[in-house]
Amino acid sequence: MLADSHPRQGERLDALRAYDILDTQPESDFDDFVNLAARICDMPIALVSLVSHDRQWFKAKTGLDASETPLDQSICSHAILEDGLLEIHDTRTDPRTVENPLCVGENAMLFYAGAPLVTAEGLPIGTLCVLDYKPRRLTDLQRDTLRLLARQVMKLLDLRQSLRDREALHREMDHRVKNSLQSVSSVVRLYARGVTDPAASEVLEAVQRRINSVGALHEALQGAEDSHSVDVADYLGRVCGLIESAAPEGVTVVHRLASVRLSARKAVGLAMIVSEFIANSIKHGFADGRAGTVSVTLEPESEGAMRMICQDNGIGLRSDDPDPSHAEGLGRALVEAAATKIAGRLEQHIDESGSRLTLTFPV
Known part of the structure; x- marks a missing residue:
């Protein structure tokens, strides 16, 4: 029936x-x-x-x-x-x-x-x-x-x-955050084009890099099962790609990054140091239009510690350079603040073969 x-x-x-x-x-x-x-x-x-x-x-x-x-x-x-x-x-x-x-x-x-x-x-x-x-x-x-x-x-x-409803809401929020970051980045880029003051231009460039870094972090967290940590190899790889896309012709950014999960806070600090180093290398190390390479390496240093090395084969040490490190006020402050925030030990060196930054930090 x-x-x-x-x-x-x-x-x-x-x-x-x-x-x-x-x-x-x-x-x-x-x-x-x-x-x-x-x-x-x-x-x-x-x-x-x-x-x-x-x-x-x-x-x-x-x-x-x-x-x-x-x-x-x-x-x-x-x-x-x-x-x-x-x-x-x-x-x-x-x-x-x-x-x-x-x-x-x-x-x-x-x-x-x-x-x-x-x-x-x-x-x-x-x-x-x-x-x-x-x-x-x-x-x-x-x-x-x-x-x-x-x-x-x-x-x-x-x-x-x-759970499905929450995931759908989370995806919508992620989409809106991504669009907002892209909008802010576009506005900053437009303002930077019309600025002639070198100090203001430097600040806007630093802001642009930070927005791109946050956007890359957000994208990495979107695909992570753990929303509090990221695979640094994936995240820093995206940051390097974003910066290389704006580099002058002939300047290549390469990276060899160990796959390790770190907290979002530490990942942001590393991204800040990497982005400032690469931007500084492009600005000073290849200022004469020469071709070259900026490399970023992340590897285990010892049990419970990692070592990150950023280096370029740019102009290097010049007798007429008042600042042998090439690091200017704002960039230097950002790098040092980021290193301190993740309890890292920072070393910077420059010679005829280029500049080099080494950061050792606890995992």
Whole structure:
């Protein structure tokens, strides 16, 4: 006997679709419920059955090979019309099941008990049910347990839905943050083009690098399972790529970075030092238009410590250079502040072969 449609069938089906659970892969969390229900009720078959518009589909099952049945074979479609647990002691004598193909012939299912899976809005989307090949009755404890397990199945479904909603909101927020950073970066770049004061231009360039660094960090955190740490090889690689894209022709930025996860705070400090060194090398080490390379290396220094080396093969030491390190006021201050923030030991050196910066810091 085909069950009648639920009085709120449209809303019920919308609620079921919202859980995005139909035709998903088996999951141990749901399997645990059917295995426990089968053991407590001493039944050969237990199912988490979801009733759609044209079929009932089993998210979890034990004792049954089929993954779904059409509605004309669905006892659960009758169960969702009840206010509470539906128990059919002998399916051969109940008008709802007497002609059901599953309840006649060899291996007929002669007992059914199903506790509805009900949303917070009172909409039944399926059942947690148990079946047997012989007529029988549940005990009061078994009935109470089946109802309790059905409520726990719904809590699991609601939790999964909440997590999906939160992830969707997080992706939207990430998208907006990324767009905002790009907008701010564009504004700073436009202002920098019209500035003639060298000091102001230096500040705007430093701001531009910092925005790009934050944008790269945000992108790295987006793809990370741990939102508090990043793979520094990936992050610093992006920072180097951003700076190289603005470098003059002939100047190449290369990097060899150990893959290690560091806190976002330390990663930002390293990015600040790398971006300032590369920008300083481009400005001074290759000021005469020569081609060359800036390299960044990150490697283990000892147990519990890392070493980062930034170097270039630019102009190097010049007799007429009043500042042998080439590091100017703002850049020097930013690098030193970043090193201090991550408890790093900073060494800078310049000679005829180019400039070199070494940073040793604890992991």
